[in-house]
Amino acid sequence: MSILVVGSVAFDTIATPLGSCKEALGGSATYASLSASFFSPVKLVAVVGEDFPSRYIELFKQRNIDTAGLKVERGRTFRWKGEYTWDFNSAKTLATHLNVFSHFNPVLPEKYTLSDYVFLANIDPQIQEQVLKQVRSPKMVICDTMNHWIASKKDHLVRFLKHVDIFLLNDAEARQLSGENNLVRAARAIMKFGVKRVIIKKGEHGALLFGKNSVFCVPAFLLESVFDPTGAGDTFAGGFIGFLARCGKITDVNLRKAVVYGTIMATFAVEKFSVQRLLEINKNDIRKRLKKFVTLTCFR
Amino acid sequence: MSILVVGSVAFDTIATPLGSCKEALGGSATYASLSASFFSPVKLVAVVGEDFPSRYIELFKQRNIDTAGLKVERGRTFRWKGEYTWDFNSAKTLATHLNVFSHFNPVLPEKYTLSDYVFLANIDPQIQEQVLKQVRSPKMVICDTMNHWIASKKDHLVRFLKHVDIFLLNDAEARQLSGENNLVRAARAIMKFGVKRVIIKKGEHGALLFGKNSVFCVPAFLLESVFDPTGAGDTFAGGFIGFLARCGKITDVNLRKAVVYGTIMATFAVEKFSVQRLLEINKNDIRKRLKKFVTLTCFR
Numbered sequence: 001m002s003i004l005v006v007g008s009v010a011f012d013t014i015a016t017p018l019g020s021c022k023e024a025l026g027g028s029a030t031y032a033s034l035s036a037s038f039f040s041p042v043k044l045v046a047v048v049g050e051d052f053p054s055r056y057i058e059l060f061k062q063r064n065i066d067t068a069g070l071k072v073e074r075g076r077t078f079r080w081k082g083e084y085t086w087d088f089n090s091a092k093t094l095a096t097h098l099n100v101f102s103h104f105n106p107v108l109p110e111k112y113t114l115s116d117y118v119f120l121a122n123i124d125p126q127i128q129e130q131v132l133k134q135v136r137s138p139k140m141v142i143c144d145t146m147n148h149w150i151a152s153k154k155d156h157l158v159r160f161l162k163h164v165d166i167f168l169l170n171d172a173e174a175r176q177l178s179g180e181n182n183l184v185r186a187a188r189a190i191m192k193f194g195v196k197r198v199i200i201k202k203g204e205h206g207a208l209l210f211g212k213n214s215v216f217c218v219p220a221f222l223l224e225s226v227f228d229p230t231g232a233g234d235t236f237a238g239g240f241i242g243f244l245a246r247c248g249k250i251t252d253v254n255l256r257k258a259v260v261y262g263t264i265m266a267t268f269a270v271e272k273f274s275v276q277r278l279l280e281i282n283k284n285d286i287r288k289r290l291k292k293f294v295t296l297t298c299f300r
Numbered sequence: 301m302s303i304l305v306v307g308s309v310a311f312d313t314i315a316t317p318l319g320s321c322k323e324a325l326g327g328s329a330t331y332a333s334l335s336a337s338f339f340s341p342v343k344l345v346a347v348v349g350e351d352f353p354s355r356y357i358e359l360f361k362q363r364n365i366d367t368a369g370l371k372v373e374r375g376r377t378f379r380w381k382g383e384y385t386w387d388f389n390s391a392k393t394l395a396t397h398l399n400v401f402s403h404f405n406p407v408l409p410e411k412y413t414l415s416d417y418v419f420l421a422n423i424d425p426q427i428q429e430q431v432l433k434q435v436r437s438p439k440m441v442i443c444d445t446m447n448h449w450i451a452s453k454k455d456h457l458v459r460f461l462k463h464v465d466i467f468l469l470n471d472a473e474a475r476q477l478s479g480e481n482n483l484v485r486a487a488r489a490i491m492k493f494g495v496k497r498v499i500i501k502k503g504e505h506g507a508l509l510f511g512k513n514s515v516f517c518v519p520a521f522l523l524e525s526v527f528d529p530t531g532a533g534d535t536f537a538g539g540f541i542g543f544l545a546r547c548g549k550i551t552d553v554n555l556r557k558a559v560v561y562g563t564i565m566a567t568f569a570v571e572k573f574s575v576q577r578l579l580e581i582n583k584n585d586i587r588k589r590l591k592k593f594v595t596l597t598c599f600r
Contacts (some may be wrong), residue, residue, distance in 0.1 A: 182523075182525065217519040222508070253599070299516065300553075
């Protein structure tokens with residue numbers, strides 16, 4: 001089943017202790033779409049400026065990503081500049097130029113409105129809501145957010161969560177939104193807002209999936225070299241929803257496996273700058289890494 | 301098979317955001333012995349002062365812990381005072397009174413010298429070495445340390461590691477000792493000192509077991525309320541070596557299971573102050589928690 005991915009397509013300028021890159025392809029929708037496309041066809045919703053190279057649009061198309069919802073507007077594409085120290089868990093933002101993204105308010109192409117699986121990447125919760133209203137009968141809605149929206153639009157976000165099946169956020173954001181320090185309590189408090197399941201991403205420490213009566217805990221894959229963590233969370237989300245859409249059935253074990261596939265996809269994303277590794281790998285690489293992951297975590 | 305545990309027996313005065321306790325039974329050897337005693341008989345080596353209540357010595361004996369090596373010396377028992385903020389991963393030491401522990405240099409009772417499994421808790425590496433020399437043919441030597449010894453006695457510690465089968469340390473200590481930020485590289489660098497395996501404890505984020513050609517990664521058990529993390533690492537070590545000694549065979553799968561049992565024992569320790577929870581639980585509680593842990597981590 002196909003997946004609707006809504007978010008940003010951007011150019012990232014990044015410095016890490018291991019190197020730097022300038023104006024490389026990035027953005028939440030880019031990472032999530034490319035990651036999900038290994039499992040299911042994707043319909044991309046985003047906006048770029050006139051400076052966006054057509055070769056990137058071709059790239060999406062080659063990867064089974066429908067770009068009918070990728071609007072090219074007058075102006076420049078969203079740009080982000082950030083840096084990481086050795087603590088790869090948090091980026092320091094040096095510059096954000098929203099450009100055409102500042103008035104992102106997409107109208108879905110007709111064929112997109114029948115999507116079953118919807119991933120609303122980290123954007124203004126009011127826009128997330130407006131996009132979701134255009135989808136006729138979504139089967140599974142997954143939503144991401146960030147500290148900025150929790151601080152500035154908490155009420156909107158909380159109201160919107162009633163329409164969300166799975167809410168993705170990181171540990172700091174879960175604490176910020178719930179006011180609870182303990183992550184079990186934080187997840188429970190967030191589920192009281194009406195969202196069915198919560199995934200808390202803990203960066204290099206893995207991820208937690210909370211349901212009403214269940215918890216699944218997955219450690220992160222151990223990598224000898226993390227090169228650039230940008231996009232790891234969105235790549236995780238793409239692998240997660242991609243796998244679920246391929247399964248077609250939402251069961252507890254499929255959700256757990258989806259978290260593992262999300263984790264594995266994220267490990268590729270961080271190995272090189274931008275989406276470079278996601279463009280190099282194939283399905284066999286994913287299979288091999290899954291096998292390694294089982295060896296890494298198995299104790300029976 | 302019986303286990304030799306060498307370390308401190310102390311009184312802890314602790315404040316956490318959830319409460320406080322005064323002069324409660326603590327110390328690395330206390331936690332490790334009580335934890336290990338659920339799996340195998342323990343021989344305790346430590347020193348206390350004349351102020352140490354005989355009821356605690358009785359308590360050890362009731363738990364299948366041999367106290368022939370628990371020396372009572374003139375003077376006062378080791379006292380530690382510390383506090384935790386909501387970040388339960390690191391304690392702030394407010395006072396350390398080594399008292400009789402300051403000249404701890406144990407001579408093993410004859411019957412102790414035949415021990416197969418040896419746990420050298422966090423003490424001066426020179427003392428760890430002197431104790432180990434008295435054990436005739438140890439089958440498995442597990443050694444812990446702390447930042448203080450890495451800073452002040454690195455050369456001694458590194459030389460001693462040649463005699464150690466499994467070295468336990470936390471993530472910050474692994475980085476400090478190896479000079480490597482990445483934990484995979486850190487473990488590899490530490491194994492170059494001659495130790496066969498390394499366990500890196502990551503507190504609430506679980507633990508990693510590194511062998512020459514293998515890695516095992518276990519998430520921590522999710523607890524809704526962590527009450528007092530003091531002794532978690534030593535309780536982990538006790539469960540780990542206790543299970544291994546009970547198995548009698550050092551295989552890759554037994555080592556992995558031992559890490560899981562260590563993790564589970566640690567989850568009990570942190571639920572109440574001091575060793576209170578370790579005294580309340582029975583083998584059935586451990587079995588039940590293992591079952592929960594499998595549910596928490598299983599994805600196949």
